[in-house]
Amino acid sequence: MTKIIPLTNVLLSFLPIIVLGCIFVTWKLDWKELLYASLRMLIQLFCIGYFLSYIFERDSASWTLGILSFMLLVASWISLHSIKNQRRKFILHALISILMGAVPVLIMVVGFIIPSESWYSPSFIIPIAGMIFSISMNTIGIAAERFEKEIQMSSLEKSKQTALKACLIPQINSFLAVGLVSLPGMMTGQILSGVDPLIAVRYQIVVMTMLIGAGGLSATIFLSTKRLRV
Numbered sequence: 362m363t364k365i366i367p368l369t370n371v372l373l374s375f376l377p378i379i380v381l382g383c384i385f386v387t388w389k390l391d392w393k394e395l396l397y398a399s400l401r402m403l404i405q406l407f408c409i410g411y412f413l414s415y416i417f418e419r420d421s422a423s424w425t426l427g428i429l430s431f432m433l434l435v436a437s438w439i440s441l442h443s444i445k446n447q448r449r450k451f452i453l454h455a456l457i458s459i460l461m462g463a464v465p466v467l468i469m470v471v472g473f474i475i476p477s478e479s480w481y482s483p484s485f486i487i488p489i490a491g492m493i494f495s496i497s498m499n500t501i502g503i504a505a506e507r508f509e510k511e512i513q514m515s516s517l518e519k520s521k522q523t524a525l526k527a528c529l530i531p532q533i534n535s536f537l538a539v540g541l542v543s544l545p546g547m548m549t550g551q552i553l554s555g556v557d558p559l560i561a562v563r564y565q566i567v568v569m570t571m572l573i574g575a576g577g578l579s580a581t582i583f584l585s586t587k588r589l590r591v
Contacts, residue, residue: 375399413487422481429490433459436498443506454586455501462579463497470571475564489571496532496572497579503528504580521584528580532573539569 378399385392416424437456441448467490471477477485504524511520539545544552547568551561 413483416487417484419483421483425481425483425486428483428487432487432490432494433464436494440498440501441505443502444509451505455583458501458579458583459494459497462577462582463493463575466571466575466578467493470567474567492568493571493575496576499531500528500576500580501583504584508584524584525577525580529573529577532569532576535569536573539565545569 378395382392382395384390385395416428433456437452437459438448440455440459441451444451467486470489470493471486475485475489479485504527507527508520508524511523515523535543535545545565545568548558548561548565551564552558
């Protein structure tokens, strides 16, 4: 049975961030952005915790689709954080990229890979969609930032290649290190909850393949547009 972490212990987990904040100040980096992101993360997670507790009690496809649509819009907007000056210009394309790259992977996972009696169950599809949309958001963000820098020095084709390779470095490194250097978050959580490690491994394989697939496809679609010729 999963043990409940006391709230005081949760707050104690912020100690490394405080140390990192001190490093930011010493190195004259933007510590305010780290503080803002940390506070926003804390508030958002507590809010979504209460909200999901409410939603999980309602097994409604319309509620689920509404939440997924909201998640898509937010992910598309945040994905362009690294190119704020062109955010409005590329927001629609970021949305289309995630729709075309991440949603098919989500449908494949919830519809054919992980067994479930009802695909639209909020407690089932929302956590999976969150992982998939999040990785697509991150890969697009890294790809957009890297492309913007590379296009000033290289050809269009070379810039796209470099940007795609760069945005997938974290996922490829995870593939190489999993089981040797690290146990991924989902697998660790399941094992701590008492799940058989061999069962946890199967779920982790599905998670890792769906993440690199959704992230890579979304970034590829985003980079493939002629609108990036700026």
